[in-house]
Amino acid sequence: MVKQKFDSIIIGGGHNGLVTAIKLAKAGQRVLVLEAKDQFGGAAVTRGLAPGYNISAAAHLLHLLPKKLQRELRLEQFGLVLAAQNLKTIALDLAGNHVVFDGKNLSGGTAADQSHYPTYHRDMQELARFFAPLLASRAPRLARGKHEPHARAEKLRDACNLAMTGLRLRLLGRRRMRQMLRIIGMNAYDLVDEHFESPLVKGAIALDAVIGTEFAPRTPGTVISYLYRLGAEYAAGNSLAQPQGGMGSVSAALVKAAEAAGVTLKLKSPVARILVSRADSSQGYDDEYAPDYASGVVTVNGTEYHANHIVSNVDPKTTVLQLAGPQHFDTDFVRRINNIRMKGVSGKLHLALKALPEFKGLSRLELGNRLLIAPSSEAIERAIDPTKYGEFAEQPVLEITIPTLADPSLAPAGTHLLSAVVVGIPTELKGGWKAESRKALLKNVMAVLESYAPGIGKLVVQSELLTPSDIAEEFALPGGCWHQGSLTFDQFYFMRPTYGASQYQTPLKGLYLCGAGNHPGGGVMGLAGYNAAQQVLRHPIKNQNSKG
Amino acid sequence: MMMRLSPKPALVKPAPDHFKQLLQESPFAKRAMPLCRTRDVMNWNGFALVNVYSTVEEEYFAIRNRSSVFDLAPMMKYRISGKDAEAYCNRLVTRDVRKQKPGRVSYVVWCDEAGMVIDDGTLFRFSATEFRLCSQERQIDWLLDCALGYDVTISDVSESIMALTLQGPTSASLLKLCGFKGVENIKPFEIKDWKIGKLAVTVSRTGFTADLGYELWVDAGDAIALWDLLFEHGQGRGLVPIGNEALNMARIEAGLLLPGIDFISSMANVRMGFCRSPYELGLDFTVDLAKPHFNGRAALVAEKQNETSRSKLIGLEIESNKPVNDSIVYSDESCQTEIGFVTSAIWSPTCKRNIAIAQINAPYYGTLTQFWVELYLKRELTWQRRVLEAWPVERPFFAHPRRRQTPAGDY
Ligand SMILES: Cc1cc2nc3c(=O)[nH]c(=O)nc-3n(C[C@H](O)[C@H](O)[C@H](O)COP(=O)(O)OP(=O)(O)OC[C@H]3O[C@@H](n4cnc5c(N)ncnc54)[C@H](O)[C@@H]3O)c2cc1C
Numbered sequence: 001m002v003k004q005k006f007d008s009i010i011i012g013g014g015h016n017g018l019v020t021a022i023k024l025a026k027a028g029q030r031v032l033v034l035e036a037k038d039q040f041g042g043a044a045v046t047r048g049l050a051p052g053y054n055i056s057a058a059a060h061l062l063h064l065l066p067k068k069l070q071r072e073l074r075l076e077q078f079g080l081v082l083a084a085q086n087l088k089t090i091a092l093d094l095a096g097n098h099v100v101f102d103g104k105n106l107s108g109g110t111a112a113d114q115s116h117y118p119t120y121h122r123d124m125q126e127l128a129r130f131f132a133p134l135l136a137s138r139a140p141r142l143a144r145g146k147h148e149p150h151a152r153a154e155k156l157r158d159a160c161n162l163a164m165t166g167l168r169l170r171l172l173g174r175r176r177m178r179q180m181l182r183i184i185g186m187n188a189y190d191l192v193d194e195h196f197e198s199p200l201v202k203g204a205i206a207l208d209a210v211i212g213t214e215f216a217p218r219t220p221g222t223v224i225s226y227l228y229r230l231g232a233e234y235a236a237g238n239s240l241a242q243p244q245g246g247m248g249s250v251s252a253a254l255v256k257a258a259e260a261a262g263v264t265l266k267l268k269s270p271v272a273r274i275l276v277s278r279a280d281s282s283q284g285y286d287d288e289y290a291p292d293y294a295s296g297v298v299t300v301n302g303t304e305y306h307a308n309h310i311v312s313n314v315d316p317k318t319t320v321l322q323l324a325g326p327q328h329f330d331t332d333f334v335r336r337i338n339n340i341r342m343k344g345v346s347g348k349l350h351l352a353l354k355a356l357p358e359f360k361g362l363s364r365l366e367l368g369n370r371l372l373i374a375p376s377s378e379a380i381e382r383a384i385d386p387t388k389y390g391e392f393a394e395q396p397v398l399e400i401t402i403p404t405l406a407d408p409s410l411a412p413a414g415t416h417l418l419s420a421v422v423v424g425i426p427t428e429l430k431g432g433w434k435a436e437s438r439k440a441l442l443k444n445v446m447a448v449l450e451s452y453a454p455g456i457g458k459l460v461v462q463s464e465l466l467t468p469s470d471i472a473e474e475f476a477l478p479g480g481c482w483h484q485g486s487l488t489f490d491q492f493y494f495m496r497p498t499y500g501a502s503q504y505q506t507p508l509k510g511l512y513l514c515g516a517g518n519h520p521g522g523g524v525m526g527l528a529g530y531n532a533a534q535q536v537l538r539h540p541i542k543n544q545n546s547k548g
Numbered sequence: 549m550m551m552r553l554s555p556k557p558a559l560v561k562p563a564p565d566h567f568k569q570l571l572q573e574s575p576f577a578k579r580a581m582p583l584c585r586t587r588d589v590m591n592w593n594g595f596a597l598v599n600v601y602s603t604v605e606e607e608y609f610a611i612r613n614r615s616s617v618f619d620l621a622p623m624m625k626y627r628i629s630g631k632d633a634e635a636y637c638n639r640l641v642t643r644d645v646r647k648q649k650p651g652r653v654s655y656v657v658w659c660d661e662a663g664m665v666i667d668d669g670t671l672f673r674f675s676a677t678e679f680r681l682c683s684q685e686r687q688i689d690w691l692l693d694c695a696l697g698y699d700v701t702i703s704d705v706s707e708s709i710m711a712l713t714l715q716g717p718t719s720a721s722l723l724k725l726c727g728f729k730g731v732e733n734i735k736p737f738e739i740k741d742w743k744i745g746k747l748a749v750t751v752s753r754t755g756f757t758a759d760l761g762y763e764l765w766v767d768a769g770d771a772i773a774l775w776d777l778l779f780e781h782g783q784g785r786g787l788v789p790i791g792n793e794a795l796n797m798a799r800i801e802a803g804l805l806l807p808g809i810d811f812i813s814s815m816a817n818v819r820m821g822f823c824r825s826p827y828e829l830g831l832d833f834t835v836d837l838a839k840p841h842f843n844g845r846a847a848l849v850a851e852k853q854n855e856t857s858r859s860k861l862i863g864l865e866i867e868s869n870k871p872v873n874d875s876i877v878y879s880d881e882s883c884q885t886e887i888g889f890v891t892s893a894i895w896s897p898t899c900k901r902n903i904a905i906a907q908i909n910a911p912y913y914g915t916l917t918q919f920w921v922e923l924y925l926k927r928e929l930t931w932q933r934r935v936l937e938a939w940p941v942e943r944p945f946f947a948h949p950r951r952r953q954t955p956a957g958d959y
Contacts, residue, residue, distance in 0.1 A: 278840075288837040289849050326697035327639055330661035330843045335693050500661075507661075507846065 005306045006032045006264070008536060009297055011271045011323065012313030012476075012515065014042025016529030018254035020311055020514040022073055023533035025261035032305055033263055034297065036270035036476065041251025042313070043475045043482070044524045050462035052412040053352040056247040057466075058475055058482075060401050060419045061087070061370060064525040065250065066136070067237040078256035080249055084406035087240035088369045091204040092452050096361025099200040109198035120195050124230055127180050130172055131231025135520035137161060138531045139494040139502050154538075180227075188226055189217035189377045199376035206377040211399060211421065212482040212522065214343040216384035217377045221489045228487065232525055240370055244407050250524060272300045274310055274324040274511065292328055293509035309536050311512040313529070314476065315484035316340060316497035319513060320506065328508050336498040340491065340517070344468040344480035345387040347425040349398075349445055351418040352411065352462040356402070359453045368405035373398040373448060374423075383424030390431075392441050393424025395448055415461070420445075427468040427480050441465060483522030484515050493519055504532035512536055571596035574621035575710050575771035579779075583789050590792055593622035593684070598791040605897075607794030611757055612898050614786030615718045617778060618795050620711040620763065621771075624686055628679040630700035637671060637679055640694050642826055642848070644839040650675045653737045653752050657826050657834050658690075663847030664814035664823040666690060667807055668831075670754060672739060680705070685807055690815065694843070710771045713754075714778065715761030715798070717948075718785040720956035723751070723762065725781040731762070732955035747773050753956075756795060758802030758947045760956055800892045801899065803863060803943030805829060810861060810891040810905055821858075824907075825851055830861045830943065859888065860913035863943040866902040866921055867936050869895050877906055878920040881935055887912040890921065896945060903945045904938070913940075 008024050010017045013035030025031045039045055043058035062082070070076065089101040091108075099108035106117035140158035169177055183191055188209035192202040206217040209226035216222075243249040258265060277295040279285045296306035312319040317340045320326070326334040359367060374380050374397045383393035399421040404411045411417050422445055429437055442465050449456050468480025477484060485497050494502045496519045504512050514532030516522035572595045574580065580598055581589075588599040597619060601607060610616040628637060638645040641656040648654050650673050657668040669683030681691070691702045714722070723731040727744045731751060734740050739752045747770055755761035766774045778787060799806070807813050814823040825848060826835050837849055851857055866872050877888040893904035908919070919938040924931055950957050 289853050291846070291849070292841050321697065327635065328841050330846075331639075331690070331694045331696075332661040332843075334696055338696055 006030045007307060008032070008309040008311055009034065009305055009307040010311045010313060010514070011274075011297060011319070012036070012042065013040040013251075013255075013265065013267075014313045014515060015044045015251055015254055015524055015526055016515050016532075017042070017311070017313030018251065018258055019069070019073070019526040019529030020313070020533045020536070021263045021265075022254065022258050022261050023530060024309075024311075024536060025258065025263045027533075027537050031258075031261075031263045032307065033258065033265045034269040034271055034299065034305070035265070035267050038267050039248075040255050040265070040267070041248055043477060044247045044251050046246030046248025046410075049350050049417070049464060050352045053415070053417055053462065054246060054248075054410050055350045055417055055419055056403065057350070058348065058471065059247045059524050060242075060403065060421070062241045062243050062247065062250060062524060063238055064232045064236050064523040065238065066235055066525070066527070069526050069530060073254070073257050075250070075253040075257065078253040078260070080253035081244040082241045083244040083403070084242040084368055085239050087242065088366075089204060089240070089372060090362070090366060090369050091200040091372045091374065092359065093200055093361070094375070094451060098361055099198065099204065101204060106201065109196070109201045113196045113198050113201050116195060117201075123176070123179065124227075125234065126172065126176050127227055128230035128234035130168055130180070131227055132235035133168070134165060134493065135228075135231050135235050136527060136531075138504065138535060139496065139519045141494060141499070141502060183223050184227070185220070186223045187218050187220050188222035189381070191223050191226070192217070192377060199378075203374035203376045203379060204372050206380055207372055207374040207397060207399070207423070210380065210384070211423065212344075212346065213487050214345045214384075214387070214481075216381045218381055224489055224492070225487050228492075228521070229523075232520065232523060232527075235527075236525070242401065242403055242406055244409070246403065246407070246410060247524065269303070270300045271297045271314075271323060273298050274312075274319075275304065275306075276324065276328050276508065279509075291509045294324065294511035297323075309510055309512060309539075311514050311532060311536060313515045315342065315478060315481075315515060316501065316513050316517040317342065317485070318476075318478065319511075324506075324508060324511060330507065333498075333500050333507055336500065340497055341486045341488065342477075342479035342481035342484065343427060343486055344471065344477075344482060345384055345423060345425060345427075346471075346480070346482070347422040347441075347468060348466040348471065349418070349420040349422050350464040350466075351456075351460050353416040353418060353456070353459040354461055355414065355459055356405070356416050357418070357453045357456040357459055364405075367402050371398075371400040371402075373400070373452060380423065387424060387426040390426050390429055392426060392429065392437075392444070394444060396422045396424040396445055398422055398445070398448065418456075420449075422465070425467050427472065429467075433467060433469060438465065438467070441467070482516070484517030485521075487521055492521075496521065504528075504535040574619050575768050576619045576621060576712070576775055579772060579775045580619055580789055584791075588791070592792065593624070593686075595622040597622060598789070600791045600793050601789050604791075604793045604797070607788060607790035608797050608897065610786060610788040610790060611715050611794060611798045612759065613717065614788070615714060615716040615722050615782065616788055616790040616794070617775075617782075618713045618715070618790050618792075620713055623706070623711065624683050624704070625706045625709050626681045626683075626687065626691055627703045627705045628681060628691070628700055629677055630698070631677060632698040632700050633677045633679050636695065636698040636700045637681075638839065639698075639842050640691070641671065642835040642842060642844065643671075644836040645671070645673075646839070648673050651739050653739060653754050655834065656681075657829075657831055659826065659844030659848070660814045661844060661847065662814070662823075663825045663844035663851055664817075665811055665826055665829060665831075666814050668805065672752065674739070680709075685813055685816075708768050709765055710768045710774075711763050711765045712774060712778070713756070713761065713763045715755045715757045715759060716786075717760055717950060717957065717959045718787075719761050721958045722778070722782060722785040722787060724958075725785070726777050732958065735954045736952055744777060747777065749774060756802060756804055757798040758804075758944045758951055759798075760948070760950045760953075797894050797896075800894050800903065800905065801896050801944065801946035803905065803945055805831075805861070805905070806892070824859070824861075825857065827851055827857045828859050828861065828907075857910060859907050859909045861891065861905055861907050862913055863941045863945060864890070864904045864906045864919065864921070864938045865941045865945075866893075866904060866938040868934070869902055870923060870925060870934070870936075871895050871902065872904050872921045872923050872936065872938075875904075875921045875923050877908060877938070878922065878935075879912055879916060881920050881937075883920060883922055883935060887916075887919070899946050901945065903941070905943070906938075916940075
């Protein structure tokens with residue numbers, strides 16, 4: 001049993017964990033990252049699909065990682081190259097009359113839609129601008145328990161944050177403020193219905209509101225998840241992009257940055273438990289008042305590592321209940337953590353293709369964009385509805401990329417890859433996932449694809465369809481939830497992951513959270529990790545385990 | 549560690565006409581009710597329970613001078629068993645359960661994350677892995693939520709286990725007459741099993757009276773047999789059944805607290821700031837901050853360390869002989885500065901003192917030695933206002949040495 005001492009240990013080398021590690025190391029800390037798998041990046045990875053074919057196995061589009069953060073972490077210098085930028089979103093039409101979203105411009109759809117879209121886009125961007133700063137900063141706390149830190153500076157920071165939010169709400173102007181307050185509690189279905197005529201336009205926008213959640217457009221609260229996504233995109237200041245070498249390149253650049261910053265990185269080191277100790281007189285405490293604190297971790301193979309701060313990139317529920325253990329927390333907190341809902345209704349389809357498929361009405365050039373098969377809001381509703389009853393969609397909804405157009409390095413010369421988020425698959429299938437049910441699901445997905453891209457089936461060399469439970473397994477994301485905690489109104493902002501831990505800090509001294517399960521949530525965004533590092537740095541090490 | 553949530557207890561399906569009877573009948577009712585000459589019955593936890601059988605005076609003096617029996621049917625009883633039962637209980641309550649040996653009972657309180665008291669009760673430890681928690685209020689939801697991550701089974705045994713509390717100086721000798729051989733040797737807070745004929749009785753030397761007394765636990769089906777056994781031999785020891793009112797007098801003399809009367813359970817509390825910590829209830833002796841983590845520890849550490857208790861429940865003695873129920877307490881005779889209120893009060897017939905339990909705000913408790921209590925008296929429809937002097941005194945107000953004496957006195 002080896003004992004090593006670090007300033008901070010990051011459990012999990014997902015992109016957020018890596019961001020935290022870099023930020024802490026740059027501040028002078030000795031940092032260790034322990035990743036369970038044989039690859040860093042978590043759900044931002046590139047991995048093999050078939051010999052010579054490498055796929056972005058979970059996330060496949062880069063649009064949320066803030067430009068500012070990329071610059072601060074010097075990701076370009078560490079090898080992050082974008083193979084494609086400014087991708088358009090194309091809502092596919094069976095007859096080939098596609099609708100194209102390109103920034104504030106819309107082509108296709110009805111004339112009324114086309115003339116209204118720029119106004120709609122501008123209005124939504126204004127609201128996104130309001131949300132963006134909320135995402136980039138830590139959520140304030142409305143109330144502190146009497147045993148929680150009362151530091152004046154902390155309270156002041158929160159008060160300022162809230163006041164600024166209030167001020168910015170006023171600054172939106174009367175019309176936009178009213179507009180926001182009116183729509184914020186609405187569902188996406190009604191919102192798009194108010195604004196547009198064409199089912200394709202409505203379907204594409206409604207899909208933006210619900211993709212990555214377990215909700216359908218008619219579910220209450222889907223406008224807030226929509227604004228949230230727009231806010232995150234606004235904060236990022238990027239276009240839709242595709243990294244050279246797949247999403248794993250983002251993580252690879254982060255790993256290089258981490259190495260350069262002096263972070264110790266270990267793969268295949270799954271953490272079994274977080275070690276908890278009681279502080280003692282050597283740290284200046286009376287027995288009676290000494291707090292418990294997270295003092296280290298022990299890996300599955302029994303190696304112990306010790307540090308002043310333990311920062312978990314693993315979802316909050318698993319971190320608290322499995323890694324630390326409920327006995328170190330109060331029942332009220334455990335109950336709230338245990339109630340965190342983590343669900344997903346999206347799977348991932350990966351196809352290795354002999355040749356480039358043909359989509360009706362799309363040129364070769366256009367194929368490299370973000371392609372949606374979401375013919376209407378109703379179609380999305382219908383695809384997601386069965387998941388509530390443990391069934392999968394007859395006609396799943398798809399978000400497709402063909403990354404090999406911009407980045408041929410991902411597949412053998414002349415061949416291609418198709419990566420698609422498949423919406424309409426339950427985590428738990430009635431009767432359980434069996435070979436036949438997987439086959440039936442794949443058949444449904446391929447039938448949808450075939451109707452837009454006739455002949456695509458014949459091009460398939462290798463296919464893989466990850467169900468939400470496969471995703472849960474492969475990426476350690478319970479429920480197949482992209483966000484380590486559903487993005488619902490009750491799990492947003494200062495309720496994320498729950499009160500008492502909404503500032504990346506658990507009630508257990510020294511135990512921090514930095515993953516997507518925390519504010520501002522999932523997506524390859526890096527902000528949860530960034531904000532968490534800032535919170536850790538607010539607690540200087542020399543004071544960590546001593547009084548005051 | 550594997551996560552595990554105890555299965556929710558199966559719902560007991562009520563009889564189809566259950567609604568016709570508003571209050572549940574105690575298994576002792578067949579014997580108790582015919583003895584109730586006042587028809588003064590109250591609702592305790594959904595049970596019809598006798599408030600006064602004959603006269604409060606007779607019943608009260610039976611507690612203090614003879615033997616009294618009180619029906620504990622409405623008491624909530626929870627069985628906590630399994631490998632992690634000790635660790636579970638230790639996280640639940642503020643006391644160090646590891647120090648409690650099998651065969652012992654302790655008085656415990658349990659808190660929420662803010663360190664506010666949810667309830668108090670008695671924790672029985674039968675073995676390394678089996679406990680029973682008795683409380684006045686229903687706690688099953690909380691107990692099940694606390695079980696997350698522990699290998700324990702929690703079951704509500706309130707209706708399958710029944711108890712009578714036998715209190716008074718002659719209680720040990722009465723039990724001996726009933727055949728409880730060697731009962732005088734069990735120590736305060738000790739538990740022992742007896743078999744009297746076919747009747748299995750668990751005896752604990754516990755009670756609410758600060759005097760010699762026992763609680764007798766049987767299967768619900770044996771309730772009548774237990775009652776009959778006691779009354780068969782009771783006459784020579786002056787045994788009488790007592791109702792709630794007399795017992796309440798004894799419990800105030802004993803300085804014991806009641807949820808809903810002396811404090812508000814933080815689960816039932818609605819208004820901010822009205823619930824209380826164990827320190828604020830004067831229950832410091834039940835809190836062991838040095839033990840491993842337990843519910844409310846961080847908050848209680850902060851309270852103790854920063855001395856932020858907002859108030860304290862203390863004992864008061866008041867001039868005159870008029871009980872000061874519900875009175876407001878002032879720091880000055882002119883009643884300008886309100887500093888607290890009375891939660892329980894009686895004229896104590898045994899102590900011959902006018903006593904009360906009162907919540908006194910910081911910083912007045914511990915520093916002031918003179919208080920003023922405002923009392924309104926109704927005299928033949930006419931209200932009179934009195935301002936009475938009061939001073940802090942130790943709780944319990946009454947505590948007879950025989951309550952601790954072992955072997956128990958043979959009166
Ligand atoms: C199918 C799918 C498609 C998506 N598409 C997109 C997209 O196109 N664009 C986008 O921006 N976002 C997308 N997302 C969301 C995005 O991928 C995630 O929200 C994000 O990657 C989460 O990052 P994270 O660092 O917070 O957590 P994770 O990536 O989950 O990282 C957690 C890390 O901890 C490790 N770990 C877990 N347990 C242990 C342990 N006990 N010991 C050590 N290590 C452990 C895991 O192996 C993992 O590496 C998608 C997600 C999915 C699932």
